[in-house]
Amino acid sequence: NAGVTQTPKFRVLKTGQSMTLLCAQDMNHEYMYWYRQDPGMGLRLIHYSVGEGTTAKGEVPDGYNVSRLKKQNFLLGLESAAPSQTSVYFCASSRGTGRVGYTFGSGTRLTVV
């Protein structure tokens, strides 16, 4: 039982390049989330999805896009990377009942130079 899998684990981008981060979960969870973690700031919500085909903005959505074409996958895209997007990105999923916690992936460390 893999849980939540994020790919890639590490990536270095040049300013202006684009990339897609993939999150896959095998727990049949309805809800999925993308967070970024920066030193001293905890985790901040970028985008989230409450079901296949749905997405919504979180606290810091600018510069990112997402898609949830399949229930098990949640993709995070950076169209034109900026140094301010250097961060560790975490994907999480949950049943969405408010009675259980999130399951997190192991993260993607992204550096934009």
Added chain:
Amino acid sequence: SQQGEEDPQALSIQEGENATMNCSYKTSINNLQWYRQNSGRGLVHLILIRSNEREKHSGRLRVTLDTSKKSSSLLITASRAADTASYFCATGDTGTASKLTFGTGTRLQVTL
């Protein structure tokens, strides 16, 4: 904006001692959760307490919630070196998306 603020930011104790971390938040919540993060790894869910609960236990963990003061505490009893990690509180909102807002974390160091 951060909903939860943990206190202290860093805590260093010896193995066998108890560790207490506090979390304060600002708005109404559906639940409050605590997570552990080992260095360079993802977050692991520890415990969830609902807004109508006051105390909850799980193994060596004890969580309290005071909604009138908008605060929570996490107590780890008989700490072990393996408990060394960062601990985050996260508040679950009252909306339908079960979104969590995380605090900035407490870094716990347990020494032998």
